[in-house]
Amino acid sequence: MITITDVAKAAGVSTATVSRVLHNKAVKPHTKEAVMNAIKELNYKPNALAQQLRTQKTKTVIVVVPDISNTFFSEILFGIEDAAREHDYQILIADMHNQPNIEDYYFQAIQQRTIDGIISLSATIAKNLMEQIAEEYPIVVACQYLDNYMVPNVTIDNISAATAITEHLIQLGHTRIAHIAGDPNSLLYRDRFNGYIAALAKHNIPIDLSLVRYGVSSIQSGYDEMKYLLNQDPSISAVFAAGDIIAVGAINALKESGKRVPEDCAVVGFDDIEIASFWEPPLTTVRQPRRKLGQTAFRKLYKLMNQHPLKSVQDVLDYEIMIRESCGYNQNLNRKNNTTKEIDYEM
Amino acid sequence: MITITDVAKAAGVSTATVSRVLHNKAVKPHTKEAVMNAIKELNYKPNALAQQLRTQKTKTVIVVVPDISNTFFSEILFGIEDAAREHDYQILIADMHNQPNIEDYYFQAIQQRTIDGIISLSATIAKNLMEQIAEEYPIVVACQYLDNYMVPNVTIDNISAATAITEHLIQLGHTRIAHIAGDPNSLLYRDRFNGYIAALAKHNIPIDLSLVRYGVSSIQSGYDEMKYLLNQDPSISAVFAAGDIIAVGAINALKESGKRVPEDCAVVGFDDIEIASFWEPPLTTVRQPRRKLGQTAFRKLYKLMNQHPLKSVQDVLDYEIMIRESCGYNQNLNRKNNTTKEIDYEM
């Protein structure tokens, strides 16, 4: 292995000078050139490990992803990478495979100084534990949050979005609207559920909890819960699924049962993942600004890692209702909410 | 930050002894206990950076993935992680976003000693460059290969699999069989193309290159190429797509054009990704042993990293033809090939 000492010898200077050249510090043009030549000739690459040990910075951020095979998260990752590149940071992906015991990852890596910060796209960890970590280390949560969250996070307003898309179904004349919810332990999904309830209440539609089922994020689960609902109450005319993956499973179940979508039963989802627009029929859903969510999350983390003051603990970004065919309203008139806000807790 | 010195002081021993305890070297039970207590009390975590700098080993492997949003790769990653865990290695994911200029990743990370080895699920890099890297550093290629590959790799027999699934269409009576191929610069896709040609030749079906289109791995691309084919030659009665993502796009195009699948046109794919079995109709395709591919790749890399001799340069694993409805042969009789072989080049 070829080190900074080798370069120094070859260039006839000290290692300190080589280091200076490497970091664009003040060096005489002449000596700088000599060093550059030596570097090129020897094909020298600084040892990142040694640099990191010395500077106590790794310029690396770990992203905790619940499930990388869920395409919803990939676009968020792109956004994170976009922003990370701006500041020359590396991204490390930790895939949880949807298992909830993720504490290990947080602790191991950051306590061993392998990384400078964490972006978590998951919030299954206990609230107090998360807050404890957040006090000691830079961490930002994206697309997930907990009640009265004091951990820096960026998200959309799930209640408002769920209300909006449910109202859309109501405005199309539906009153028997089922909901296939996500994990009730996640505030994210509780919010979507609450948005659904709020929309019904607002329009004086009686709330019937027998129309609510709880699924997990898989096509199979959406299929199963829809079958259950159909079996139990054939009068259902619309379904709001808490995620697109669940929604497409529900569509499959409906079609298999001889129901036409949207004529016999409308279906709407949440997230706008890629297959949503390619499904048959194309899915009406809520689009989250995924790339921007990722970018915002990283920029927030960057401030945290470099002791810049945070304007707000929580950033709330805009969402968009994507009207496609699965809801029966085949018109190219998408609705946008324009309420990017920053809820200020003043850290 | 709390270091090994702090622990040593607290336990009243030298840092060397603490280190020995950490690595289960010979230490008197009594002192060992004292050290353990100090570690626990101070909540000491070894600094991984320092360890790695000292030992010149990171126990980390980078996996180069063409596109993490393609679910085909996630299961391979699981397999890699399975095997990595056995040996206490960390996995690092590098997402290429389908861009071919990946040399940077290989070099940067491994030359800067941040990683011990590479598993590449991509082979867009020039052959000689790849071989040059392979001579200097531990690297294994999975699911991809180049002609006369001297770089350790693990894969299925794409020619044989493509031949088998094309023959299945032939046996169902099809003669006008189109092929939507993948990137012809990739031997992987050339092999699938060649398998298609071989099957036609074997059954004396005239080869008509106007039935062959080249797509990329996206639903949209499959859709576009199928539209083109339909427009050009409505007599096509079956399509072999070089990947499932392309295949489902093709199905969408067919249905939109008023063709029934499989009655008017059969479709088969390759890879067996999750949505394949949930599409309408469910897709007949080739299943690759993804998990095992990943495991095998890591174990091969492990040998390389630890100077164990390699039995073979190339491992060829079994594939499986998954017969579903999209080919019109709705019978639960899947075919397996049982020919796991290791082509011996003797390194």
Place this chain on the structure above:
DNA sequence: TTGTACGCGTTATCAG
């Protein structure tokens, strides 16, 4: 069985 001392490759401080 344990402690001392050095070195992994780099950067930062302090003189000059």
Place this chain on the structure above:
DNA sequence: CTGATAACGCGTACAA
């Protein structure tokens, strides 16, 4: 502007 040197935290000969 440059060089000598200490230090980052750890593992391991070597000696005791």
